[in-house]
Amino acid sequence: MTFEQAWQQWRDEREAELRSPEGFLAITGLHWLGAQPQRFPGIPGAWSNAPEGAVVELGPGEWLELGGTTLAGRYVFGHVDPVGVVATFDAGTVEVADRFGTPVLRPRQPDGPFLRDYTGTPTYAPDPAWRVTADFTAYETSRPISVGSVVEGRSSVIDAVGEVAFEVGGRPQRLIAFDGGDDELWLLFTDETSGVTTYAACRQLAVEPPADGKAVLDFNRAANMPCAYTIHATCPLPPASNHIDVLVEAGEQTPPRPPAD
Structure with a gap:
């Protein structure tokens, strides 16, 4: 493979990553969790930063799926790390991760505006x-x-x-x-x-x-x-x-x- 071919392969892989419906261009919000439970647009549940870490309270009819398990009611994500975990729901996914010592939520949707309008x-x-x-x-x-x-x-x-x-x-x-x-x-x-x-x-x-x-x-x-x-x-x-x-x-x-x- 020539230098130019190897570079073009890197570019193609990079563009595929940027256009991924699970990538960072699909993120539609950045929400910092506080001590009081709070709801955020488009994400199931009321979320808080409790002593035991990130917590969600899912109401009637609400659910998340994490690692093949369907979550309902109160669920403790705990003290997540910067890589975090990703839960799915009917409208997309939500990342639960640590940023600067505070848990955050970053929902992703395949039709999010930054991804939808990305032109290269x-x-x-x-x-x-x-x-x-x-x-x-x-x-x-x-x-x-x-x-x-x-x-x-x-x-x-x-x-x-x-x-x-x-x-x-x-x-x-x-x-x-x-x-x-x-x-x-x-x-x-x-x-x-x-x-x-x-x-x-x-x-x-x-x-x-x-x-x-x-x-x-x-x-x-x-x-x-x-x-x-x-x-x-x-x-x-x-x-x-x-x-x-x-x-x-x-x-x-x-x-x-x-x-x-």
């Missing part, structure tokens, strides 16, 4: 010159780093596992790398295109596991975060130091984002 993501043309080899320096132990988020007043703590050092445009660069799972690295970064041709908050890059102290950064696969597409996202922001001080004219550009209904 523009990209730069693939260029092998943006496939850069970096030196990777692993930390002795992972370092929890507090970063901001697109949610005003909220911050996240994510595990940094090391740093990548490389050169682009004749200028040295160094970025903090986060744990991407399965020994992969995850980069959050801005560059001189941010807010011009690419999404202002940041882009992300998945990096295959380093080998012999080297990591390949293929900026042709720099991708937008969910917050570039929907107001119902809680994306972390990169540390201020994770700025590349040249134009990274590679990867995804700013997508059109029509207003939600």
Whole structure:
């Protein structure tokens, strides 16, 4: 497979993910649970953040399905993690997850406005010159780093596992790398295109596991975060130091984002 073919395969998979009826473009709301039971539009039950975690009280005729089990009455989801769980009901699904220490609900519908109106993501043309080899320096132990988020007043703590050092445009660069799972690295970064041709908050890059102290950064696969597409996202922001001080004219550009209904 040629470089261009491999990139096109990545683009096709990425677009399929974005257009999925279960993906983040299908999210139709972001609801923070409080101590008092509350109902939210289009979601069965009254929801609260109880001492035992997220709880739903389903009324007569209301139901949710979770892991093949039909729920009725009072159900305790407990102290969910950031990945959360997804329950289904007749009109769609609802994600129950933790965000910044508070349980949230994010309903999804296959006809949600952000998904319905999505027209595709523009990209730069693939260029092998943006496939850069970096030196990777692993930390002795992972370092929890507090970063901001697109949610005003909220911050996240994510595990940094090391740093990548490389050169682009004749200028040295160094970025903090986060744990991407399965020994992969995850980069959050801005560059001189941010807010011009690419999404202002940041882009992300998945990096295959380093080998012999080297990591390949293929900026042709720099991708937008969910917050570039929907107001119902809680994306972390990169540390201020994770700025590349040249134009990274590679990867995804700013997508059109029509207003939600």
